[in-house]
Amino acid sequence: MLSEEDGKFLLKLARKAIETYLNEGKILEVPSDTPETVKKLQGAFVTLSEHGNLRGCIGYCEPFKPLVNTIIEVAISAATSDPRFNSVEKSELPDIDLEISVLTKPQLVEVKTSSExxxxxxxxKDGLIIEKDFYKGILLPQVPVEWKWNAEEFLCNTCIKAGLAPDCWHDTKTKIFSFQAQIFYEK
Incomplete structure (x- = not known):
């Protein structure tokens, strides 16, 4: 678990990474005062919202980079490369709120029957990753809460996010992974 101070550091870092990239076209270097706690390998997502509406969300589920590097990369990507949105403009920055989800390593959910x-x-509590063949969909733990979904609706919507039929979670060829997230909000 990260401390609130670690969360504040990551939120400031994410905002600075976006500002530096939009203003100077440069990728922010890892600051020299980076706490050791955020140098561990961890997956993370950065979510941008503007006036309460989603404006970008990009991340890595797997912990293959130090968290500090992941935050810099995915913050810039959320602002400039989410295919659902146009790139964030400099003029929008004051209206953009950041949310960071630091993830645990995904674990395969093992069941004998899909009803389990x-x-x-x-x-x-859980975020989901659904994989089948070359399809993959990810929803963070806060998504079903925001939409007031039950477990079945959460599974179905993660299937849809993967580009699959809503009931693909019943297929024995579908793999379902769960993870948890520690969430930090800018405002």
Whole structure:
């Protein structure tokens, strides 16, 4: 678990990374005062919202880079490379709010029958990754809470996010992973 101070550091870092990239076209270097706690390998997502509406969300589920590097990369990507949105303009920055989700390593949810998923997935605690063939969909733990989904709706919507049929979670070829997130809000 990261401290609130670590969270504040990461939020300031993410904002500075976006500002530096939009203003100077440069990728921010890792600051010399970076706490050791955020140098560990961890997955993370940065979510941007503007006036309460999603404006970008990009991240890495797997912990293959130091968290500090991941935050710099995905903050810039959320602002400039989310295919659902145009790039954030400099003039929008004052209206953009940041949220960082620092993830645990995803774990395969093992079941004998698909109905067991409904008991094993905890809405509000778990995030989901659904994989089948070359398709993959990810929803963070806060998403089903925001939409007031139950476990079945969460599974179905993660299937849809993967580009699959909503009931693909019943297919034995579908793999479902869960993870948890520590979430830090800018405002």
């Amino acid at each position: 998923y409904l008991e094993k997935i905890e809405v509000g």
